[in-house]
Amino acid sequence: NLIEVLVVNDGSKDDTLKVAKELAKNHSALRVIDKENGGHGSTINVGIKEARGKYFRVMDADDYFDKKAFEAFLQKLKNETADIVLTDYSEDLVQKNQILAVRKYDNLAKNQILDLEKMTDEKAGFRELGPLLSTTTCKTSLLKKANFKIDEKCFYVDMEYNFLVYLSAKTLVYYPIDVYRYVQEREQQSINVKNMAKNYLQHEKVCLRLLAEYEAHKNSLGEGKRTYLRDRLVAGMCDSHYYILLHYLRNKKTFLAFDRKLQKYPEFYNSPKIAGKIVMQLRRSNGCFLVPIVKLSEFFNFLRRCLR
Numbered sequence: 001n002l003i004e005v006l007v008v009n010d011g012s013k014d015d016t017l018k019v020a021k022e023l024a025k026n027h028s029a030l031r032v033i034d035k036e037n038g039g040h041g042s043t044i045n046v047g048i049k050e051a052r053g054k055y056f057r058v059m060d061a062d063d064y065f066d067k068k069a070f071e072a073f074l075q076k077l078k079n080e081t082a083d084i085v086l087t088d089y090s091e092d093l094v095q096k097n098q099i100l101a102v103r104k105y106d107n108l109a110k111n112q113i114l115d116l117e118k119m120t121d122e123k124a125g126f127r128e129l130g131p132l133l134s135t136t137t138c139k140t141s142l143l144k145k146a147n148f149k150i151d152e153k154c155f156y157v158d159m160e161y162n163f164l165v166y167l168s169a170k171t172l173v174y175y176p177i178d179v180y181r182y183v184q185e186r187e188q189q190s191i192n193v194k195n196m197a198k199n200y201l202q203h204e205k206v207c208l209r210l211l212a213e214y215e216a217h218k219n220s221l222g223e224g225k226r227t228y229l230r231d232r233l234v235a236g237m238c239d240s241h242y243y244i245l246l247h248y249l250r251n252k253k254t255f256l257a258f259d260r261k262l263q264k265y266p267e268f269y270n271s272p273k274i275a276g277k278i279v280m281q282l283r284r285s286n287g288c289f290l291v292p293i294v295k296l297s298e299f300f301n302f303l304r305r306c307l308r
Contacts, residue, residue, distance in 0.1 A: 011037030041150035041157035083169035089180035117224030
């Protein structure tokens with residue numbers, strides 16, 4: 001009686017719908033939503049719209065929850081009031097048959113309400129990225145009120161969801177409970193190297209969406225929120241896109257195309273968090289030395305690793 005489970009069948013052609021409906025017959029907490037295929041973002045949009053519970057959490061189709069940890073987590077949520085509730089996760093490395101614990105929030109104060117504006121503090125705040133799809137539970141009312149639609153038929157939209165959550169919330173609490181199991185090493189995943197090269201335009205689409213959303217909201221944000229969204233989330237996404245272009249595609253035209261689009265956002269285009277030495281050299285040469293520069297960079301990185 002503590003949970004509502006929404007199974008969103010996103011136009012799958014296997015037995016998902018059949019199995020889900022059979023389960024729903026015997027479990028009143030489970031609701032099945034059948035819809036045309038719209039991608040991961042589409043399922044999140046529908047989930048937010050349909051959700052009735054106090055808190056909202058996404059479980060990706062590849063992943064799962066640790067049962068005992070999840071039950072303990074539900075007990076915590078009974079009396080919780082924070083906008084964001086963070087928990088831990090582990091990576092399930094399927095090819096190695098290994099569970100690898102990931103602890104991103106060990107430095108945070110545990111089991112107490114924290115102010116989101118103060119989370120850029122290097123000692124008491126987030127060391128890297130803060131709320132992630134694999135760690136985040138958010139108040140349903142905040143997500144509904146935001147009226148923010150995740151892009152559909154597109155990979156990498158979990159970053160849009162992370163942006164929405166941070167934008168909407170004011171407080172958070174961290175419970176050191178290892179709830180989520182993030183399954184890795186599957187060939188069909190969007191984070192697979194081949195798929196990142198193949199789907200680079202979708203990654204770019206999410207980058208540009210985050211840039212536009214940041215520009216639209218930055219003047220209404222406190223300094224702490226603005227700093228986090230700018231330097232950690234949006235800049236990190238842009239930096240990773242340059243990495244894809246340089247190391248996976250190595251194509252002058254694709255590099256220059258994105259570089260020109262980023263010029264619209266000088267705050268990011270000139271940021272040292274994004275425009276490192278290699279990017280700056282390629283800009284000066286109009287992308288002419290892309291492959292030689294990247295190969296030389298890889299050689300020196302290899303050399304550094306050998307000399308450690």
